[in-house]
Amino acid sequence: MRITVIGTGYLGVTHAACMAELGFEVMGLDVDVEKVAALADGRVPFYEPGLQELMREQIAAGRLSFTSDYAELAAWAGDGAVHFVSVGTPQKKGEYAADMTYVDAAFDSIARAIAHQGRSLVVGKSTVPVGTAARIADRLAELAPNAEVAWNPEFLREGYAVQDTLHPDRLVIGVRSEQAEADLRHLYAQLLAEKVPLVVTDFSTAELVKVSANSFLAVKISFINAMAEVCEAAGADVMQLSQALSYDPRIGGRFLVPGLGFGGGCLPKDIRAFMARAGELGVDQALAFLKEVDAINMRRRARTVDLAREQCDGSLLGKRVAVWGAAFKPESDDIRDSPALNVAASIHLQGAQVTVYDPKATDNARKMFPTLSYADTAMEAAEQADVILHLTEWKEFRELDPAVVGGQVRSTRIIDGRNALDAAAWRAAGWTYRALGRP
Ligand SMILES: NC(=O)C1=CN([C@@H]2O[C@H](COP(=O)(O)OP(=O)(O)OC[C@H]3O[C@@H](n4cnc5c(N)ncnc54)[C@H](O)[C@@H]3O)[C@@H](O)[C@H]2O)C=CC1
Numbered sequence: 001m002r003i004t005v006i007g008t009g010y011l012g013v014t015h016a017a018c019m020a021e022l023g024f025e026v027m028g029l030d031v032d033v034e035k036v037a038a039l040a041d042g043r044v045p046f047y048e049p050g051l052q053e054l055m056r057e058q059i060a061a062g063r064l065s066f067t068s069d070y071a072e073l074a075a076w077a078g079d080g081a082v083h084f085v086s087v088g089t090p091q092k093k094g095e096y097a098a099d100m101t102y103v104d105a106a107f108d109s110i111a112r113a114i115a116h117q118g119r120s121l122v123v124g125k126s127t128v129p130v131g132t133a134a135r136i137a138d139r140l141a142e143l144a145p146n147a148e149v150a151w152n153p154e155f156l157r158e159g160y161a162v163q164d165t166l167h168p169d170r171l172v173i174g175v176r177s178e179q180a181e182a183d184l185r186h187l188y189a190q191l192l193a194e195k196v197p198l199v200v201t202d203f204s205t206a207e208l209v210k211v212s213a214n215s216f217l218a219v220k221i222s223f224i225n226a227m228a229e230v231c232e233a234a235g236a237d238v239m240q241l242s243q244a245l246s247y248d249p250r251i252g253g254r255f256l257v258p259g260l261g262f263g264g265g266c267l268p269k270d271i272r273a274f275m276a277r278a279g280e281l282g283v284d285q286a287l288a289f290l291k292e293v294d295a296i297n298m299r300r301r302a303r304t305v306d307l308a309r310e311q312c313d314g315s316l317l318g319k320r321v322a323v324w325g326a327a328f329k330p331e332s333d334d335i336r337d338s339p340a341l342n343v344a345a346s347i348h349l350q351g352a353q354v355t356v357y358d359p360k361a362t363d364n365a366r367k368m369f370p371t372l373s374y375a376d377t378a379m380e381a382a383e384q385a386d387v388i389l390h391l392t393e394w395k396e397f398r399e400l401d402p403a404v405v406g407g408q409v410r411s412t413r414i415i416d417g418r419n420a421l422d423a424a425a426w427r428a429a430g431w432t433y434r435a436l437g438r439p
């Protein structure tokens with residue numbers, strides 16, 4: 001059984017390399033020919049720990065290859081193949097709904113390419129509005145009658161993508177036949193042998209598990225950030241509050257870290273697309289709370305800008321602001337809906353000179369925000385700064401000596417947007433340390 005992965009972005013290339021690691025022959029396809037050339041050459045065009053090494057091993061072992069040609073892919077895969085589709089589902093411009101253009105185009109292209117082949121399984125991995133799999137199954141029935149559709153949502157986190165794919169918390173498959181279930185059980189046999197829980201369900205439930213999981217994670221983060229707002233008003237400490245909550249195993253401490261809030265290519269757009277889809281289904285009230293989750297999250301960005309202005313004596317005009325972090329989270333160079341860059345750009349718009357440093361995401365940030373200044377090190381960014389904003393919690397920022405950084409800046413003022421620095425150490429070195437939701 002050969003495997004193909006259509007759409008080799010953050011998700012697809014990880015899935016392709018990990019399926020090869022599980023022993024299958026895999027071919028990845030992308031319409032971006034430059035990306036395909038880089039991948040074929042063993043270069044992952046983004047930063048994901050461990051992925052490039054794994055991909056090179058699998059290419060060298062002859063189990064992993066790439067193309068941009070659907071006909072070549074179909075001919076290589078042959079009858080009985082499993083084709084995964086992992087193209088993007090970004091938010092539509094000016095709307096909450098997901099843009100399904102890429103998913104529809106990818107399914108149409110693979111369906112046409114395999115139209116005259118024997119049986120195959122086409123498995124959606126992209127995060128989609130509920131109802132998509134059924135709609136696509138109808139379309140495939142017309143274009144490629146021997147092909148069957150299944151849905152297998154993905155739960156990996158960027159920064160831990162390889163580990164999460166090879167050791168997932170659970171597998172969820174939406175299927176309409178025993179054969180489809182058997183194919184997917186065969187593919188994931190090694191993980192199932194390691195007792196990874198498997199949920200076999202219908203299309204709609206599989207699609208909904210994915211968006212409800214991301215919604216729940218967003219709820220946890222916005223809950224603690226709402227508490228940060230209250231703590232700030234009441235003079236309480238949200239970090240201690242979060243710690244105390246986390247000891248209750250019913251609540252748990254994960255995704256309860258207060259700060260600048262969630263960003264990235266998934267959580268923000270997924271909760272919005274979920275709300276849009278609920279509206280279409282006539283149950284928008286059921287998800288009305290997600291609007292508040294989104295609003296709390298966006299307020300964190302505005303509050304961080306306000307705090308920076310307060311620290312700069314009421315005006316950012318002409319001030320020098322150092323921003324540590326550009327990626328939406330550490331261990332990633334992904335800047336999609338990055339809270340750090342959103343704050344940096346707002347501060348720049350208020351007349352400050354903003355210098356950004358990120359260990360991995362500077363090149364991506366420079367392309368998207370060319371009017372900001374960029375530094376090669378955290379210390380360089382801090383030069384003559386009136387205030388430092390710590391907005392993505394890379395380990396290297398925690399390892400900096402506050403006394404040494406103090407020799408670099410104009411004013412020893414730091415805002416910890418991620419509640420990740422050692423507040424006592426910075427204060428002991430003479431800094432004014434501020435964080436959202438803490439005295
Ligand atoms: N990034 C992540 O950590 C996770 C992403 N997801 C979901 O997976 C999907 C993909 O996300 P990412 O990998 O982050 O997106 P991405 O934007 O990094 O990758 C998508 C890829 O699809 C390619 N593509 C677009 N149209 C195509 C077509 N017609 N045929 C072949 N390739 C095509 C693009 O060139 C791009 O390389 C989204 O639905 C996302 O919500 C789910 C779990 C984790």
Ligand SMILES: O=C(O)[C@H]1O[C@H](OP(=O)(O)OP(=O)(O)OC[C@H]2O[C@@H](n3ccc(=O)[nH]c3=O)[C@H](O)[C@@H]2O)[C@H](O)[C@@H](O)[C@@H]1O
Pocket residue numbers: 127154155156157158159214217221254255256257258259260261262263264265266267328329
């Ligand atoms: O659907 C997806 O693509 C993925 O979305 C998230 O993964 P990811 O976006 O890689 O990153 P997370 O680790 O979830 O972090 C998301 C954002 O929340 C923020 N966050 C996270 C945790 C926390 O306690 N507080 C907090 O503000 C992070 O800084 C980051 O900006 C989910 O965690 C994955 O399970 C899911 O597969």
